[in-house]
Amino acid sequence: MTAGVLGEMTVFKKVGLALVMLISMNAVASNQFTADRITERVAPAAAPCVEGQECKDAAPVVVVVAPVAVKAPSAKGTYDVKCFACHGTGAAGAPKLGDKEAWAPRVAQGIDALYEHAIGGFNAMPAKGACSDCSDDSIKAVVDYMVENAK
Ligand code: HEC
Numbered sequence: 001m002t003a004g005v006l007g008e009m010t011v012f013k014k015v016g017l018a019l020v021m022l023i024s025m026n027a028v029a030s031n032q033f034t035a036d037r038i039t040e041r042v043a044p045a046a047a048p049c050v051e052g053q054e055c056k057d058a059a060p061v062v063v064v065v066a067p068v069a070v071k072a073p074s075a076k077g078t079y080d081v082k083c084f085a086c087h088g089t090g091a092a093g094a095p096k097l098g099d100k101e102a103w104a105p106r107v108a109q110g111i112d113a114l115y116e117h118a119i120g121g122f123n124a125m126p127a128k129g130a131c132s133d134c135s136d137d138s139i140k141a142v143v144d145y146m147v148e149n150a151k
Contacts, residue, residue: 072138073138075138075141075145078131078134078138078139079142079145079146082129082130082134082142083129086129087146092124094125097146098149099150100150100151102150103150104150106150107147111144114147115136115139115140118142118143119140129142
């Protein structure tokens with residue numbers, strides 16, 4: 001945003017924008033707010049815009065909030081996309097998600113062995129489930145998710 005645009009904004013709108021940015025920065029710093037809750041918290045600041053006044057500042061507010069909503073995929077999200085093909089179906093002899101019997105001897109090896117096999121590959125299990133752009137940590141999170149489902 002240029003200084004010119006800022007200059008044209010009323011004091012009220014500047015204060016509102018600053019408040020939204022502050023809330024967003026807080027949310028990023030503590031990383032404990034979901035996008036929905038941020039939307040709830042931001043709504044009051046944007047509300048006067050909706051109730052019969054000029055609403056030219058709505059766009060900057062959305063732009064400021066957007067980066068907060070971008071988050072890493074959940075373990076389940078990664079599983080669904082990268083692991084389900086085998087672990088949801090048992091393809092190639094993969095232990096199925098939630099199959100306690102199939103997982104028991106594997107879990108018994110210890111979590112570090114499971115991490116190692118998931119990241120480095122193990123027989124027909126491809127390294128990282130063939131997800132070359134998955135981080136080690138995201139693979140570990142999926143292994144935790146699989147182990148959690150085997151209890
Ligand atoms: C192409 C099919 C395939 C995909 C995709 C796949 N797996 Fe596997 N996975 C296997 C097979 C087959 C085994 C069993 C290997 C064996 O025990 O010989 C296995 C075993 C495992 C094990 C147990 C290893 C052990 O020590 O017993 C873990 C953990 C695992 N996979 C995690 C994952 C994760 C996490 C993903 C997704 C990121 C994934 N797999 C994607 C086929 C797959």
